[in-house]
Amino acid sequence: MEKNQLLSDSNRLRLFSGSANVPLAQEVSRYLGIDLAPMIRKRFADGELYVQIQESIRGADVYLLQPCCNPVNDHLMELMIVIDACRRASARQITAVIPYYGYARADRKTAGRESITAKLVANLFVQAGANRVLAMDLHSAQIQGYFDIPFDHVYGSPVILEYLASKNFRDIVVVSPDVGGVARARAFAKKLDDAPLAIIDKRRQDHNVAEVMNLIGNVRGKTAVLVDDMIDTAGTLTEGARLLRQEGARQIYACATHAVFSGDAVSRLQSGLFEEVIVTNTIPIPEKKQFPQLTVLSVANLIGEAIWRIHEESSVSSMFR
Structure with missing residues (x-):
């Protein structure tokens, strides 16, 4: 099936960008041949983030691109809020596209009384409403096992x-x-x-x-x-x-x-x-x-191709064979 044919299938593929790396998201959107979906993102006076999706995404396959880079907590929270907004807007499937997975270095217990933040972040994504995760070059591949939803791991x-x-x-x-x-x-x-x-x-x-x-x-x-x-x-x-x-x-x-x-x-x-x-x-x-x-x-083409293959329901792992 041609890309244009699939993209016009009820206009189901939508790509949103968080604030962490808009230029990369724009490159990915150009590779896919679609525009970034419109979204309002602003802050209240005390710093709380407000998000509103600006078009209907009911029944759409939504991809949210946001690396959890510095400031890590702000970008992580923003991604979860956007996931929640898309879930409440009745998206058919929500894929968190995370070029850089934050809190990945604490991925196991090496001493007593310490947290495993890589697992905690995985739980947060799932609880927020993500149906799938696409990440690039995890600090350790075992992090994929912290998710009970489909996880695609690609490499730069x-x-x-x-x-x-x-x-x-x-x-x-x-x-x-x-x-x-x-x-x-x-x-x-x-x-x-x-x-x-x-x-x-x-x-x-x-x-x-x-x-x-x-x-x-x-x-x-x-x-x-x-x-x-x-x-x-x-x-x-x-x-x-x-x-x-x-x-x-x-x-x-x-x-x-x-x-x-x-x-x-x-x-x-x-x-x-x-x-x-x-x-x-x-x-x-x-x-x-x-x-x-x-x-x-630039890894935009790699990420764009991975998104395309997920949407087309073909193999992502075959990209690296």
């Missing part, structure tokens, strides 16, 4: 891999910045013509504080590509890059899907350790956090 790596392939690197080695990211780095290396893999062993003393201890693998004279799901304070990446320099890496590239860029991240990333820092636009990057070594790739 195809656009990064395509970009790296265009550079025609020789003697490339993919580096995992920690042991927990080995599976991600291994999959990345396999798609880069089965490039060799190196692993940085570190000891984390506290949240957002990393101490690099050892390197497993050979990077001497090679182009090292550090791969992670997100760059937050960039402490892990910069400490890893210093170790790679000490071990003789010729060039160092950092790749991540989510550019969180908290604290001193920007100053660390432009300190001269990296030839290039490659991220995607799942999170909007303000001008003050941009720097010469930064390359931002």
